[in-house]
Amino acid sequence: MSVTSEEAARAALRERQGAGARYDSPNAPARELAWARRGTAYFARKLNELDDAALYEPSLLPGWTRAHLVAHVGYNARALTRLIEWARTGVETPMYASTAQRDAEIANGATLPARALRNLFAHAEVHLNVEWRDLTDAGWDAQVRTAQGRLVPARETAWMRTREVWVHAVDLGNGGSFADFPPDLQDELIEDVLRAWARREEKVDLTVAPAGREPIVVGAGGPTVSGTTADLAAWLTGRGGRGLTSSTGEVPEIPRWF
Numbered sequence: 001m002s003v004t005s006e007e008a009a010r011a012a013l014r015e016r017q018g019a020g021a022r023y024d025s026p027n028a029p030a031r032e033l034a035w036a037r038r039g040t041a042y043f044a045r046k047l048n049e050l051d052d053a054a055l056y057e058p059s060l061l062p063g064w065t066r067a068h069l070v071a072h073v074g075y076n077a078r079a080l081t082r083l084i085e086w087a088r089t090g091v092e093t094p095m096y097a098s099t100a101q102r103d104a105e106i107a108n109g110a111t112l113p114a115r116a117l118r119n120l121f122a123h124a125e126v127h128l129n130v131e132w133r134d135l136t137d138a139g140w141d142a143q144v145r146t147a148q149g150r151l152v153p154a155r156e157t158a159w160m161r162t163r164e165v166w167v168h169a170v171d172l173g174n175g176g177s178f179a180d181f182p183p184d185l186q187d188e189l190i191e192d193v194l195r196a197w198a199r200r201e202e203k204v205d206l207t208v209a210p211a212g213r214e215p216i217v218v219g220a221g222g223p224t225v226s227g228t229t230a231d232l233a234a235w236l237t238g239r240g241g242r243g244l245t246s247s248t249g250e251v252p253e254i255p256r257w258f
Helices: 005-017 030-048 066-089 099-109 114-134 156-171 183-199 229-236
Strands: 143-145 151-153 206-210 216-218 224-227
Touching: 030 114, 030 156, 066 099, 066 114, 066 143, 066 156, 114 156, 156 183, 183 216, 183 229, 206 229, 224 229
Parallel strands: 206 224
Antiparallel strands: 143 151, 206 216
């Protein structure tokens, strides 16, 4: 089996860091973990560009300030940590006690002082990363339950976190863009939306046409919506239809993402 440049780079890093360093297990979802960690750095950069007063101004999500978003992203890391603890110990530990508890947690978190909000984000992501690093090969395949009630292997948490940090970095509303995302992540976000629609058996007839790429036919086809992969990913995930064209002259309404 040939060794990829990425695998070779990881091996070289392990050699430099020595035996005492923590590493992901061989069975860990390397691609998704790389996306999640890179997205965490991206969210942190956009957060650090905001002064404290700006945290209490509106975000791009209706009804939420940026403080709501930061609290949500911080508490999401804690919720995913609970799933990894479940996978590690076998003791069922739900993401949230209830939807009401989750909503109240975010609402209360949005009232925290700016320094506490920033610490919440930073400390929660470090804890989640430690749990990921320490999870065994078998743990990554252990079944846990998402907040939507789906049973998934623990490896799904890396993708769940990827979505949160990248997309909500844009929702902060201070210049983040889907165009900043890695191209393969843009593709995966589009596929994730289509998978979500299929799971819910949504009736969607649509053709998604990324520039320079083969069109994606959904259902029976229907209107063709064209644009860059980044703009299409933004639209499909509910972040507007800027930069898109439609064969009908109007970008159609589509179901929610999740």
